[in-house]
Amino acid sequence: MSMLTPPGMGGKYRVTGAAYPRMSRPRRRRRIVLTVLGAVVGLALLGYGTLQLMNVFRGGSGKPVAAGKDCATPKPRAGAAAAATPAAKPAVALPQPGQITVNVYNATPRAGLAKAVADELKKRGFTIANVGNAPADFDKKVPGTGILLGSPKTDKAAFSVLGTQLEGDTQQTDARDGADIDLILGDAFKELSPKETADKELYLLANPQPAPAKTC
Numbered sequence: 001m002s003m004l005t006p007p008g009m010g011g012k013y014r015v016t017g018a019a020y021p022r023m024s025r026p027r028r029r030r031r032i033v034l035t036v037l038g039a040v041v042g043l044a045l046l047g048y049g050t051l052q053l054m055n056v057f058r059g060g061s062g063k064p065v066a067a068g069k070d071c072a073t074p075k076p077r078a079g080a081a082a083a084a085t086p087a088a089k090p091a092v093a094l095p096q097p098g099q100i101t102v103n104v105y106n107a108t109p110r111a112g113l114a115k116a117v118a119d120e121l122k123k124r125g126f127t128i129a130n131v132g133n134a135p136a137d138f139d140k141k142v143p144g145t146g147i148l149l150g151s152p153k154t155d156k157a158a159f160s161v162l163g164t165q166l167e168g169d170t171q172q173t174d175a176r177d178g179a180d181i182d183l184i185l186g187d188a189f190k191e192l193s194p195k196e197t198a199d200k201e202l203y204l205l206a207n208p209q210p211a212p213a214k215t216c
Helices: 029-058 113-123 156-163 195-206
Strands: 101-106 127-133 146-150 170-173 181-185
Touching: 101 113, 113 127, 113 181, 146 156, 156 181, 156 195
Parallel strands: 101 127, 101 181, 146 170
Antiparallel strands: 146 181
16 A cells, blocks of 8 residues: 555555656746836836926927928028018008099990999099990990999009999000099999998008918
């Protein structure tokens, strides 16, 4: 009977073979791997936290800003500081409505249109000369809102001032010598622009607005 046979078994059960349980020390490889991974994660978190803290003190977001070609920082001019905002353009000298003589002609089948428009322009300060039907070259031949017809020598600003009173007009010139301007009303004409709208356009003509500054 073997010494490993439990008492009372009478030798019926025996432990055979050369294998038997052995006690060994637990392996430390897993513990080492976990320790290394923990150290790496800790260093990464520490580095990220340090970077965020630096960005807070610098006042930046940490993201690089790509500057476009049109938004490059200009070099400061010697002896003068760069302007922070675009300078406003100087006011443009425009002729007053009373300095513009207007002939109002009706090229439409609507009776009394020329007189009604002439009366309204007179209220707005324009000097009115001739009022009546359009010449044969234009009668019933103006599909648009109207035509401003004047001499090639007429001040272009006068065309612009009169043009604020109606939308969609076109400008033409003829062989006249005077500075008067014909307003030939066409089929698409309904009414003059509201006085408030015309006054606003006049103000913008006299006071050009600076172009908006580019932003990066």
